[in-house]
Amino acid sequence: MSKHRNSGVLPLMPIMNPEKIKEIKKLLRQGIPEGEIREDLKQEGYSDEDVNAVFKPHHYDMRSWYLFFGIVITLIGLYLFFTNRGMLILILGMLLFVAYYYEIKRLAKLKK
Numbered sequence: 001m002s003k004h005r006n007s008g009v010l011p012l013m014p015i016m017n018p019e020k021i022k023e024i025k026k027l028l029r030q031g032i033p034e035g036e037i038r039e040d041l042k043q044e045g046y047s048d049e050d051v052n053a054v055f056k057p058h059h060y061d062m063r064s065w066y067l068f069f070g071i072v073i074t075l076i077g078l079y080l081f082f083t084n085r086g087m088l089i090l091i092l093g094m095l096l097f098v099a100y101y102y103e104i105k106r107l108a109k110l111k112k
Contacts, residue, residue, distance in 0.1 A: 016050040024054055059110055063103050070096030 027037055034055060041051045070093055077090025 016046060016054060021054055059107075061103075061107060063100060063107070066096050066100035066103055070094075070100055 024037055024041075028034065038051055038055065041054075042048070072093075073089060073096060074093030077087070077093045081087055081090050
């Protein structure tokens with residue numbers, strides 16, 4: 001926050017209380033766009049840090065999907081490979097295991 005040049009006093013900004021956060025979540029469930037809520041909060045005098053703290057980014061965890069479909073598609077690929085129908089499905093199953101490995105690394109990096 002910057003000081004006012006004339007008064008030398010920090011401006012008073014409203015503090016984001018739990019009731020306000022519940023109200024914001026209710027508005028989101030009602031379908032009001034996030035950008036509109038952000039602008040309303042800024043007009044009410046909330047700081048960018050407070051507004052950003054309410055709208056934290058979502059971190060998706062896709063490990064279980066990669067692992068499950070990697071196993072299923074690899075098993076199907078093994079069956080097709082041993083019945084001389086091709087290797088493409090087996091390779092795609094293996095690539096899902098690679099994606100699983102990189103997802104583990106990505107989530108570990110986010111945790112730090």
